[in-house]
Structure formats: structure tokens, C-alpha cells
Amino acid sequence: MSEIWYKKSMKPIGIFDSGIGGLTVLKEIQEEVPREDLVYFGDTARVPYGTKSKETITKFSLDNVRFLQNFDVKMVVVACNTAASLSLDVLKTSFSMPIIGVIEPGAKEALAATKNGRIGVIGTKATIGSGSYEACLKRLKPSLKVYSQACPLFVPFVEEGWLDGEVVTQVAKTYLEPLKTFGIDTLILGCTHYPLLSSVIRKTVGEEVSLVNSAEETAKEVRRLLTKLKAEAPRKKGNPETRFFVSDEPEQFRTLGERFLGRSITSVAKVGDYVRG
Ligand code: DGL
Secondary structure, eight states, rough: OHHHHHHHHSOOEEESSSTTTTTTHHHHHHHHHHOOEEEEEEEEEOOOOSSOOHHHHHHHHHHHHHHTTTTOEEEEEEEEEEHHHHHHHHHHHHHOOEEOOSSSHHHHHHHHOOOOEEEEEEEEEHHHHHTTTHHHHHHHOOOOOEEEETTHHHHHHTTTTTSSSSSHHHHHHHHHHHTTTTTEEEEEOTTGGGGGGGHHHHHHHHHTTTEEEEHHHHHHHHHHHHHTOOOOOOTOOOOOOOEEEEEEHHHHHHHHHHHHHTTTOOEEEOOSSSSHH
């Protein structure tokens, strides 16, 4: 075993999101590549990203990757559709480590799921405004019909832990019923926060619509890339470690995160003022 290979393979994978939503991706990555060490950063001080400009989102994303670089990560997963839609190109040209987003994996999964070629996409205002999913889907298959809808209230609901109930259901109806009139058979949950609302979304759009969550396909992409780069964690490595960092108050993140991951999160550290300047 060469020393260079060993050093690279022992490094952690960095994952970031604007808040808690990226845990949907972390969960799948843990299942897909269970030996890997992970470092998760949720930019809870600056969430939501989805209402902000491309310039601001790009600046935040650059800060986040710089933070993850402190852990000498071997790869970064942009576990945020908004950051991936608006800043993936800049990130890829700004850093030398491999960086992957969630848009293309989600689009591929939707293409595999649709039978009638009518796909709905929901996401933040910034993601929908960027047209990233539509462009990617049409690149994969130009004849697809894509119908998009921004759902800006969904992220604050999730960050507050409002995952069901009357208010959430009513808002979901307002956003999603118009999409149903287009006869979609597949709906891309184009925001990593939205899988946490999937039972309400499912009730609103009906059983016949396939819900696509890009997290699973993104995790597979992580595995493929690790194999290609020969950077998988060695078999005999010790227990895998996942570290969590946030840029604001850790308690809410920990409580909700545990509820979602279904296991305890022993520590969430608040990062200092690394984002300044
Ligand atoms: N979780 C993020 C996404 O996938 C965005 C939430 C936000 O910060 O607005 O788009």
C-alpha cells in the first residue's frame, strides 16, 4: 500500500448546507460509504440561502469550503441545492479537491422515475430562479416537460421543526396543487430540507407521483468518485467519525438533527467568526 494512497484515503469527506437540510444527504452517504469519516457544516447563522443573490450565495459557499479545508477533506459535497445551483461552477474552479453537487444526481433519478415525461421541480426561490434543474433535465432529455415552483416557506418550517400540522399542510396545498394540474408523475424535491416534509408533500400530491430526493443518488456518486480516485477509506481503519459544526446556536440543530437521523449526535460545535471578511 503506497503511503500517498493511505494518506488520501484516511481523510474525511466534507459536506455543507445552509442549515439542517444537508443531513438528508449525510444520512445517505453514511449508508453508502459507512467507513468514511465525515465533517458536516451547517451555516445556521446565515440560513436561508434560498432568498439571497447569486453573489451572496457564492461568497457563503466559498467560505464554507474554506472552513472544510481546515479538516484536509478529500472531497466536498455541496448538500444544498441552492448553493449547488448558484455556485458549483465557481467552487469547482476555486479549489483543487473534487466537489460534487446534488442537481445532476437528482435530475438523473427523476429521468429514471418518470413514465410520462412530465416532471415537477420544487425548490427555493434561488434554485428555481436559476433554472438549474430544468437545464440539467433538458440536457439529459430535451423532450421532457418541466414545471417548477418555488416553495420559500418550507425551509423556515423545517428549521423550526414544523414537519407536519395544519399550517404546513395548507401551505403545501397552495404551492403544490397547481403543479398537479400539469399532470406530473414525478416531483423533484429540489431542496435538501424538503425530504423532511415528505409525508405532507406525499399527502398533497398523491401516491401516484414519485418523489425524487437527490440524496440517495448523490451518495452513490460519492462512492463512484471515491472508487475512481482510489480514495476509499481503508478496510482496517478504526471506527468512522462524523463531526458536526454550525455557525450559530448548536442546540436546535442537535435536537432536530437527532430526530431526523434517528440517533444521538454527541456534539455539535459552534464555529467562531470564520466567516468574517
Ligand atoms: N437546503 C437548501 C437547499 O437545498 C437551502 C435552504 C436555504 O438555505 O434556503 O436548497
